[in-house]
Every structure is written in structure tokens, then in C-alpha cells.
Amino acid sequence: MVDLETRELKYFVAVAKELHFGRAAELLGMAQPPLSRAIKQLEARLGVRLFDRDRRAVALTDAGAVLHREAETALNAVAAAARRTQRAGHPRRAIVLATKAGAAHDTLQRLLDAISADAETPDVDVVLCEVGEQAVKLRDGRADVALMHRPVDDFAGIDAEELFTERQVAIVPANHPLAAREMVTMDEISSVPDLPMARWPLVDGSYPAGPGPEVRTQSQIAHLVALGRALLVIPASSRAWQWPEHVAIPVSDAPEVTTVIAWPAHSRSREIAAVILAATRLADVMAS
Amino acid sequence: MVDLETRELKYFVAVAKELHFGRAAELLGMAQPPLSRAIKQLEARLGVRLFDRDRRAVALTDAGAVLHREAETALNAVAAAARRTQRAGHPRRAIVLATKAGAAHDTLQRLLDAISADAETPDVDVVLCEVGEQAVKLRDGRADVALMHRPVDDFAGIDAEELFTERQVAIVPANHPLAAREMVTMDEISSVPDLPMARWPLVDGSYPAGPGPEVRTQSQIAHLVALGRALLVIPASSRAWQWPEHVAIPVSDAPEVTTVIAWPAHSRSREIAAVILAATRLADVMAS
DNA sequence: CTCCCTGATACCCGCGCGGTATCAGGGAGG
């Protein structure tokens, strides 16, 4: 049985990301030769070639691609172990709730109120995330629970309880012809040439192909829409970040989005359970 | 940011399991002093006390208990990374299916037939498990897919697709009065003093309290039932291992058991997806 | 043909990990 050290995994991931030993070494704060040697030893120990180096380019082999994925989840698990242990050991025992900035603002407000009013639930810190960051933070231990969205977010390794489901709205510039509409369809908004949909980064940080502008943050897209350069389809409850220059129009045929409260698939502590319970109870109240 | 090495985690887990530095060191194949030092350094690095040592006994602190849980999942992830990488790199690319020995025998038979008949699906090796072992093997990479049972198995970190649901039967000795019955209730069988239910080990290896005999394997319990010393409630499809000395009686009010095909929550490769698809298709055929 | 880019090799040094020997403190038994 081979066993890998997290140091080796970290080295491997750096090279797999950069596909360049020199740059990877620099990122790791070390020299290139020991890095080359470490990777070589790793390959020897596993008995598997991880990179194809043909003098000018470095590429992942199939096995390397597998390790790339696996190593990242393993490193996340190790980091989570460290962070959760530290948090458990320190007097301050607030749990961390991750949520997309601007999303479900009023629900979150009421949830936090309910939690702080209830003596049973622990203190909660809120950390605001961009796009799909909640899952990352749950996985590496920087957060304990999160508000996430089905089906848009990535739930691998994450459990969740449904809170509420809502339709989506298109956010368009107030001075655009579409702004006068009562309701639109996906077909209509995807065929507007002067208002392409903004492109969000995928999990690996790259962008899908398409005509729309590349954005990373909510305020970037808010700005772009206000400038009349893009439109956006989001859950209705996200409207909290709308500016006067924005108009929200219900989209009749966009898939509904379910807001869920999510936690890492393992480690369901009593504190986390209390918060989940508070959230589901609140959702029941709001539904009735 | 602290980062833990897998070596340290392994040391910690050994001590957490044994609650005894000397024995843990022996299990690890090392001397006790370096182990003590390693744990001490770990505590220093995390800034958290992990064990309460009061000269005569070693106990986990709250933080230690957290790390115990987290470290085991992290180590599983690391081991899985190594194993899956090795498997991906070697010419032989069979995927490994874990199943409880004796359970759902005919379904499995047909599934394997369907898979080997289909050129699209990969080769499949079958590994037979005792009780809840499938989840462990999925988590540490020794298996890629598994047949598991809801609600009895532990699905933390594991995704699954339902295959079929069935009622449970009580297995009793053929010479016992109950053997003549057409149908029994849970109440009836739990109040038979001379036929206690066998006790299976919990996830941590210990046994729940109770009058029944402790068993670890299917053949142990099969033997015990044949000897008239215990009874057992299992899904109807598990009857494959019945001996002539066994009689199966439907239990009217036992919770139904759903057999599912399961895989680790991350890493859903094309090969695994093909096997899952074959299994769900087969279940559809069998249901109609 | 030459230069340069990039990964591999050679070699050295120092830290850290693991080993042995020993200490320290407290519980149990006479």
C-alpha cells in the first residue's frame, strides 16, 4: 500500500494546474529541481506515469487527470480537518454560514434573526461568497453550512435540505425595449443580439465559450446590466441587489430554482443540526 | 494556515483509537517517544489540545473527537486518490463493484450478465463485503460502485440511485414454532425470548447492548439461526444463502428496504456512469 | 547554427524524524 503525503499531493496539484514545472515551483515557493524529483518519486511510488513531458510541453496522462481530481478533494478534506479541529478547540464557537452575496437576502435576514433569538442555536458568522464558492468553502472547512441553489450549484459531497423554490427573473437594463414586457421566455432573451448573457467561470476557473462578457462577481454583472451590455437570469429573491437602472421580468419557462441549506456530507454536528432545523422551520413558516 | 501531513493524521488516529501511546506506537511500528512528540507538535501547530492525559488515562478532548472523525475521512480520501490513480494508470481497467455477500444474488447475476453483454460497459470485478463494508470500500477507493441498502447502510459522502424496494422476511430455524406462520410482526419476533435478534457491529466496531449473540459475518448468523439460537430480519432477496434448516417468513410491518447502486459522491467517471445506467435499466426491466 | 527555454541530473547541506536511554509522577499492593 502506497501512502501519499499531503506535501506530495500539493506539489502534484501545483504542477497539474500550471502544466509547467518552473512556474509551479515558483508558486510553491521552492526551486524547480526538487519539485521535478518529488513528482518523479511520486510516479515511481504509484507505479504510474502522471505527466507526459515531451521537452516542450507538459500534459496530464489519464492517470494524472484522475489524481488531479482526487488530490484536490483529498487536500480539501485535510484542510477541513485542520480548520474544524481548530474551531472546535477555541472558546469562540460560532459556526460559519456561507451564502451567495445578495441572494435570498430577506430569507437570510429572518434566518439570522430566528437563530439569534433562539437560545438553543449557536452563534452564526456569515461569510459572503461569489458564484459557486459556497461548495468550495463547505468542502475545505471554511464554512459549516451554506445557502445554495439547485440545480445551479455543485453538490458533490454535500448534503442539503430544501427550503423553498422560486421562479427566475431576467434582469435587463431599464432603458432597453425588453424592460417594458410583463413576462419573457428563455427563447426571447437568448436571441437578443445586443444583450448577451454574461458568462460565469466554471468550477475550474475557465469560461464557457459564447458571446457574453466574462464576469466573476455580482457587482461586475450588476454594473454591466446597468450599462446596457448584458442581461442575466437569476432567482427572484436575488433582486435585493437591483439598482434603479435594473428591471426584473419574470421568465415564464426558466427552470425553477430551489434554495437549500447545505452542509458537508460527513460531520453533522449538533450545532449544525440546530441551524438546519431553524432554517427548515423558517421555510415552513414562510411557505404558509 | 496550518497544513497537516498524512503521517501526522495517521499517528493521531492510531492514538485516538487506542487511547494509549504505547500500544498505538506498537501498531504503527515505531517507538513511543517520537509518537508522543509528534502528537505534541500537532497540538502545538493546531493551537489546540487534542488529548487529556492525566497520568493514568488518555482521553480525547472535544477538538480531538472532531479531528478523529475528520482525519479518518481525510485519510480515506488520500488513500482513495492513490488507489484510483494506480488503477487508472494500469492497463487492466476493470471497475470494482462491492456488494454484501449473499444479498440480491439474482439481481447481481443479471446485472453482471447485462454488463458483460454490453460492449459499452467496462469490465467489472466483484468484491464481496460483510455487513456495512461497502461504504468503507467506496470511501477509501477499494471499490468504485456498490450495491447497498436504504435505510440500513451509511450513505455519508455517497451518492446512490434506487434500484428496487422489497419487504423484509424473518429467517427462523425450521424447527421453531414460528416457522409454521404465514406472516409475523416485528412485535411478535422481538418478544420471543429463546430467539433473540443477532447483534451486528456498529460502524466503530463495537456492539450495541442486547441479549442476542454478537456476529460479524453472514455465515456466522446463518449458522446461529440453523442452530436455533437466533433469528434475523433481512430483505427478501437475500434468501439466496438460506439453508434447509432455515425458513423465511414475511414480516408485515418491517420497514421496506431499498437496494440502491451507490458510488462515491465525487468522481463519477464515464465507466461508473455506464454501470449505473446498466443497473437502473435492469431495475426498470425487472419492475415491469 | 546558435540561442534559449525547460525539465533532468548531480551534488551538498541541514533539518527533522525516529531510535535508545532515562526521567517523572501517580496508582496499587503489601
Next chain:
DNA sequence: CCTCCCTGATACCGCGCGGGTATCAGGGAG
């Protein structure tokens, strides 16, 4: 009350390995 022993902590040492610098090697570009 004293002693023995059990168990974890401390002290100290040696060496292996991880990381550094210098250099090589091979192939693409101009």
C-alpha cells in the same frame, strides 16, 4: 507508608531525505 510498576515526557543522537545551487540535455525558433 514505602515500593514497584505503568505510562507518558524528556534528552540526546544519528541519518535519511527534502530542498538548495550548479549544470546538463534536448529541441524549437530565428
